[in-house]
Amino acid sequence: MAFYQALPWHEGEDKIHKLTRVPPADNPTHPMLSSFLAKRVSTSPTIALGTIDDQGRVWCTVWGGDVPIAQQVAPGGIIGVRSQVDASFDPVVQALYSGKDDGEVVRHDPNTGKMVSGLSIKLEDRDRVKLFGRMMAGSLSADERAPEATEQAHVESEGQIGRTGNAQLVLQITQSLGNCPKYLNKKTIKSYPDAKPRLASESALLNEEAVAHVHNADLFFVASRGPEDMDCNYRGGPPGFVRVQRNQDPSQPQSSVLVWPEYSGNNLYQTLGNIMHDPKVGIVIPNLENGNVLYLTGHAEILIDKAASTIIQKSKLAVRLTITAARFVQDGLPFRGEPCADNKDVSSSHPTTTHSITDGQSPYNPRIRYLTSELPSTPDKTNPNPESNSNSTSTPPPDEHRHFHSPTLTATLTKKTKLTPTITKYRFSLHSSNHASFDPSMSPLWQPGQYIALDFSDELYMGYTHMNDNEPTSLNDDFIRTFTIASIYTPPTANAAPEFEIVARNVGVVTKWLSCQNDRSGMTRIGVSGFGGTFRFEKVAVASTEEEQQGSRKKKNAFIAAGIGITPLLGQVSATPSSASENGASEPGDDDVLVLWTLNIADIGLALDVVNSAPGAMKRDMRLFVTGTETQAKGNENMKVLRGLEEQASGLRIARRRLMKEDLTALEKSGEIEVQNWHLCTAPTLRKQVQEWLDGKTVVFENFDY
Incomplete structure (x- = not known):
């Protein structure tokens, strides 16, 4: 059995621990590569690597393919890494091999060689091992450049077609640490030897394609530098958890800014501690489906408490990265990853725990946290918290x-x-x-x-908890x-x-x-x-002359609701009909509103409560669409009461079916009313359908997708 003294925390780590109120504890990092962790490394098909280039910039990359991508090759924590790589645009490849790509072996003293941080990761099993060491030797053999690529290289740098190559790397590992499986989205990794890297952009100001690449990402890797070592780790979440902060000030340098929330982790804060020491970091954002990859380096800033919540929603801890250099490479990854759509979590840390997992997304992923400067425009399909709905x-x-x-x-x-x-x-x-x-x-x-x-x-x-498999989103x-x-x-x-x-x-x-x-x-x-909130009915215009009043149709606000989406209406209609104001408009009243409400028979009690408490004029213009089986409706006392109100010519109309396009288009065809404003409060799927039905018309809705 090996015994060792715990590594001390450095000044930056101590500082972040105090700022985040983490109680004192020993550093669990091993000052070596243990045999147990070495075995885990040898089963992983992917490894992320971080290093520093000759300009002092921190870069990060990710290599992958056939197992083993890395394994111990000699005693003393010496591991070998072998992988097909992007030999032209990968900044870590360029930094490690200094531009030599003819297979020549590059050697270094293991005490003074380039610092390299690593993260061996097996996404399929949600297993990861952090590594740090120094480069002892390596070689890169690049493929021959195709003739068309040579011609293209003389035309422009952006759009240049690059080469792949076989990289070998020998590292002496002096630090290692097994990490928890939280936020790791499952993927099966396979080699892809046909990759043809192309430099699409190297601007620090991300173009629209690069921004879309970021907002589709559900993982990235980050490398940072401490006083005497480096760190490489993983960040994961729902697709879109990393946000691009738009530069609104044209006088500022033209570069992009990334912001991401720091989720509850293991309370070590090694990456953040390094940022406290040195703000220079490198990140790599891969798209494992199409092979596109974005390499970024820049200066990071830690946002805590109010500084975080004013930038990104629901966050007390976040990181903001100002990009100083970038490379967006299409088809740059010589491997691919496919989501594991299974129902079993075989994490090496918790092998017996089972969850219901959709497309490999971690059950610990919270909802997307958008920047406070942006409103989401697309539904959040990855939300694991069903408590969020239209109300x-x-x-x-x-x-x-x-x-x-x-x-x-x-x-x-x-x-x-x-x-x-x-x-x-x-x-x-x-x-x-x-x-x-x-x-x-x-x-x-x-x-x-x-x-x-x-x-x-x-x-x-209930206070800090490292893991909680029963309520992971808590x-x-x-x-x-x-x-x-x-x-x-x-x-x-x-x-x-x-x-x-x-x-x-x-x-x-x-x-x-x-x-x-x-x-x-x-x-x-x-x-x-x-x-x-701003979900308000606009005033309905009132005809100003007697002639206009006789020749005009009644103007209405049409309100389309689903389920408890009816609630925004209840606080807005008054108990009396609207009255004209001096400028010819009126405050929204119950006589101004036409309601089309769809709900399931199981929720019919809500409809009865609303109808009984609603102003009389609103009842005269309510169309209720009730879904569900006849067996559910038969004998339902609430349904009988509503049918009774309908038979009393109250104006309430009930249809035992779904809301249809014809229900909307028929409103104005009758010639009796004119819909001035369409308002929606429904789930995203129905909202999208209604917007298609009302193509060309202005539709106002509260966006509850965040």
Whole structure:
């Protein structure tokens, strides 16, 4: 049995540990290559490598192919790496072999050779081993350049066709560490000898193709430098977890900036500790499906607490990289990776644990965290947290209409009403340590159609946990949820604080907890982070003359909702019909709104509650589309009540089918009404369908994809 003294933390690591409040602990890094870790390295088909070029820049690359890509070849932690590589544009290849590509052996003193950090990784098993050592020897034999490539090279550098080659590398490893399987997205690696690398761009200002490459990535590798060593590690998440921050100031240097959140890890912070010591880092972002690869080097900045949350949503720790040099290479990887779509996690750390995994995505991946300067435009198909829907979402990007209040503002549950087996209506009363904040003459705390952000962390956060296979997404959950306010704002009085209602489906850890709470006064009190949102109905234009009124059709706001997507409407329609204002427009009223609402028969109790509480004029213009089997509908008492209202000529119309295109186009064909504004609050799939049906028309919707 080998005994060794723990390696000390360096100054940068100590600093990041203090800033992130990590309790003191020994450094688990081995000052050698253990036999156990050497065996794991020999089973991996991929290795990421980092080094420093002759300009002092840190670069990172990833090599892969047939197993073993690396293995111990001699005692004393000496490993050999053999791989097909991009011999022309890979910056680590150029730095290690100094441009020699004719097979000549390059030798170094193992004590003074180039520093090389490595990460042996087997994505298929979610296994990784960190390595550090120095280059002892190596050789690169590049393939002959094709005639057309030679001609192209004389024309321009960008677009130049490169060569592949066989690389051999001998390293003496002096540090090693096995890492946990979190955030590793499963992929099966296979060699691809037909790669033909082409330099598409070497601009530090990423073009649209390179930006798309970044936003499609679900993994990258990062190399950093400490006082006496280097580190190479993996970052993974849902596709799009790395964001490109657009440069809005033309006076600034034309380079791109990348931002990524630092997820809950093993609390070692070795990469961040190195950045504290030296901000120069290198990253490589591979696309394992098509072989394109983006090499970047630049200066990194660590963002902590407010500095992080103001840049990227829901993050208390993030990294911002300002790119100083880049190479975007098409077809540059001599290997490919395919997602492992299985249902078993065979991680070497937890071999008996099973999960339901989609396309190999890690069950620990949180949702995409967008920059606060951007609004997502595409659905987040990788979201592992089902609690986010059209009424309960993760914290959205701030906007000019968001206004936050004192953290002492709290909400106390005063009433809950179960409407369906999974949907509950909650009523809360607001409380503040500053009682003057509820002065009857105060400005409204929120506007109709806005959301409230509630902070459940005091009740649900259990402290740091390295792994939690039962609730993997809890490791990066801030337990802040936003809910559309489903009630009209009523000003406070001398004796009563403002109250609000929300409607939530019981689908996730927060809403499940909330559904179990007692509504006796004072039993459940939750922090309020703020209010925000811009999903408002526009005013409906009113005919100004008697002649126009006689010849014009009734103008309406059409509201298309699915399930609990009806809630943004409830806080906006008033109890009385709209009245004309001086400028010929009116505030949105219940007589201005035409509702087309689709929901499943299992949620029909929600429909009955809304119809019973809705203003009378809104009932006259509600089309309800109820899906589900006849067996489910038969004997449903709520459905019988709604059918009774329909038979009373109340104006409520019920169709036992899905919403169809003809239901929308027929509205204006009758000649009786004119839809001035179309509003949507549905799931992304239905929203996309409705937008296609309404091609050419302006559609307003709240984006709940973040």
